[in-house]
Amino acid sequence: MIDKKWIEGLQTNNPEVISALYQEHKSAFIAFLGRYPLSEVERQEIFHDALMVLKKQAVRGQLQEIKYSLKTYLYAIGKHKAIDLLKKNARSPIWVEDGIPDVAVEDYSTQEESSGRHSQIKIAFEKLGKSCQKVLTMFYLQGLSITEIKEKGGYENENTVRAQKSRCLKSLKDLITKPKK
Amino acid sequence: MDKDQLIEKYIQGRLSDLEKKSVEELMLADEEFRRAIEWEKEVAASLRHQSEEEFAHLITGLSQRKSTSWLKWVAAAAILFFGIASILFLLQSSTPEQLFQSYFEPQPNITQPIIRGSEITTRDYEAFLAYEEQNWENASQLFGMLYDQTNDPIYLLYQGNCLLAMGKFEESIPVLEKAAGQNSDLSIRAKWFLALAHLQTGNLSETNSLLQEIVEAKDAYSQKATSLLEELE
Numbered sequence: 001m002i003d004k005k006w007i008e009g010l011q012t013n014n015p016e017v018i019s020a021l022y023q024e025h026k027s028a029f030i031a032f033l034g035r036y037p038l039s040e041v042e043r044q045e046i047f048h049d050a051l052m053v054l055k056k057q058a059v060r061g062q063l064q065e066i067k068y069s070l071k072t073y074l075y076a077i078g079k080h081k082a083i084d085l086l087k088k089n090a091r092s093p094i095w096v097e098d099g100i101p102d103v104a105v106e107d108y109s110t111q112e113e114s115s116g117r118h119s120q121i122k123i124a125f126e127k128l129g130k131s132c133q134k135v136l137t138m139f140y141l142q143g144l145s146i147t148e149i150k151e152k153g154g155y156e157n158e159n160t161v162r163a164q165k166s167r168c169l170k171s172l173k174d175l176i177t178k179p180k181k
Numbered sequence: 182m183d184k185d186q187l188i189e190k191y192i193q194g195r196l197s198d199l200e201k202k203s204v205e206e207l208m209l210a211d212e213e214f215r216r217a218i219e220w221e222k223e224v225a226a227s228l229r230h231q232s233e234e235e236f237a238h239l240i241t242g243l244s245q246r247k248s249t250s251w252l253k254w255v256a257a258a259a260i261l262f263f264g265i266a267s268i269l270f271l272l273q274s275s276t277p278e279q280l281f282q283s284y285f286e287p288q289p290n291i292t293q294p295i296i297r298g299s300e301i302t303t304r305d306y307e308a309f310l311a312y313e314e315q316n317w318e319n320a321s322q323l324f325g326m327l328y329d330q331t332n333d334p335i336y337l338l339y340q341g342n343c344l345l346a347m348g349k350f351e352e353s354i355p356v357l358e359k360a361a362g363q364n365s366d367l368s369i370r371a372k373w374f375l376a377l378a379h380l381q382t383g384n385l386s387e388t389n390s391l392l393q394e395i396v397e398a399k400d401a402y403s404q405k406a407t408s409l410l411e412e413l414e
Contacts, residue, residue, distance in 0.1 A: 013235050022243045048240055055236045059229045061194065121227035140225040141232055143193050162185060172224065 002063055002070045010058035011142045022051070025074060032075055035098070036082045037091060046085070050077040056108045061143040068101065076103040124175035132168035139165060184214055192221050281381045284409055287312075287342045288370065292335055308339070317343040334363040338371050345374060350381045369395055373402040376409075389413065 009017025026047060033043040054074065057063045066073050079100050125133065135153065138144045144152065146161045155161045182200065184207070190196045191204050207214045293309035308323035321343035328336040337360035344353035357378060361371035376391035392413075395406035 010236070011232075013232060013239060015239060018236070018239050019243060022240060044244070048237075048244070051240055052233070052237065055233055056229075059232055117223065118227045118230050121224060122231045125228065125231070136224070136228065139189075140192070140228045145193070145195075146189060166185075169221070169224065173220070 002066050002068075002073065006070050007058050007063050008142065010055050010063070012137065021070075025071065029074065029078055032098075033078060033082055036086060038082060038085070042085065043082075046078055046081045049081050050074055053077050053105055053108070059141045059143075072100065073103070075100045077105055080105050120176050121172070124172050127175055128168060128171060131164070132171060135161070135164050136168055136172075184211075184217075188214075188218055188221060191218060192225055277380050277383060277385070280409065280412060281377055284405065285345060285374075285377050287346050288338060288374070290339075292339075308336075312339060312343065315346070317347045321347070334360045334367055334371075337363075338367055338374070341371065341374055341378075345378060345381075350378050353378045354382070369398045369400040369402060373406065376406070380409075385413065 005017065006021060008014070009021070029047050029050070030040075030043045033046060038046070051074075054063065054070075054077070057066075068076065079098070080103055125136070128136075135149060138149045138152065139146075146158050146165075149155065149161045149165075150158055153161070155164070182203075187196070187200060187204055187207070190200060196204060204218075208218065209215075290309050290313055293305055304323060304327060308320055308327055311317075311320035311323060321340050324336040324340035324343065327333070328340065337356050341353045341357035341360060344350070344356060354375065357371050357375040361368050361375055372391050372395055376388045376395070379385075379387040379391065389410065392406040392410045396403050396410065
């Protein structure tokens with residue numbers, strides 16, 4: 001199980017949590033990849049790619065289902081990426097018994113490519129008030145249910161949360177369709 | 182289960198098999214429902230995309246931290262240099278009026294988020310909109326009315342700031358005194374602006390004693406208060 005602190009930090013881009021995650025694991029992770037014939041730059045890139053996978057899974061609600069610790073899972077992604085890269089470059093990966101599980105890593109690169117619509121929504125979202133940004137982040141990025149948002153955000157009841165969410169979505173749409181200065 | 186709840190569960194991938202079937206049927210039969218789902222899917226995808234870009238930026242920043250550390254030293258040295266230069270400048274020419282000008286910065290609006298282009302038009306919203314647009318006269322009147330209706334001292338703090346920004350220092354004093362006397366959390370912020378009002382009206386002993394209180398409270402304004410005190414000495 002991955003600690004909630006990491007998952008929430010990844011979902012909300014909490015700079016302290018991300019910095020701690022980065023500093024805590026970087027050197028050991030790169031040293032761990034030392035068993036594969038990879039360059040220093042490649043190992044560094046794999047570290048970043050593995051962190052990106054964690055981020056993508058966090059905002060898709062997939063990280064909560066992982067049964068390993070954060071460290072084991074991060075290394076498992078790294079191992080998968082390293083073997084993938086070696087195969088792609090026709091370099092033969094050497095099998096090493098390292099106690100790190102083999103995991104399948106979804107390819108997110110083809111999903112949700114950048115589009116003009118994304119940037120329209122992004123600009124509009126930045127113009128929303130803090131309370132709207134918060135409720136939409138909790139719902140869409142943290143995957144919190146309406147009841148959880150009620151408790152976390154101190155709302156009176158579920159209907160208040162639903163009304164707030166729907167008002168915010170309407171404001172967001174209005175900002176895109178009827179932009180003002 | 183109503184349609185809103187079905188959409189919520191769909192977006193968060195929490196539908197049961199039976200609910201999945203209802204969603205599929207509604208998507209075919211109900212145009213409005215289909216559009217609502219499409220829109221929320223788009224919002225979810227955009228927010229994810231945006232958040233992932235920010236994350237990538239953050240980790241790139243972390244990886245460059247070491248290599249750019251010398252740049253930080255250069256920046257720190259520059260800040261120190263300009264800091265010392267501006268303190269020397271202030272020491273040379275600090276009349277109370279000039280000190281007021283360099284220290285007064287209206288309290289930022291952290292109470293009512295303004296959504297530009299929104300249709301909300303409560304008095305509260307109007308007051309903060311006027312405040313953010315620096316329409317001090319109008320904002321001051323609205324905050325006064327809001328305080329009369331609610332007795333919430335936060336409105337006095339903003340009203341006091343409007344008066345200071347308009348140069349109505351004498352008038353701002355009773356308003357800020359009232360705000361300072363009410364709520365402990367708000368009190369220090371109000372005292373900071375009150376100290377500035379007294380500074381501008383030439384009541385230096387009152388300014389000093391308020392600044393001392395702020396320094397002792399170890400609040401967000403303590404640092405500013407310490408440096409203003411040093412300059413006054």
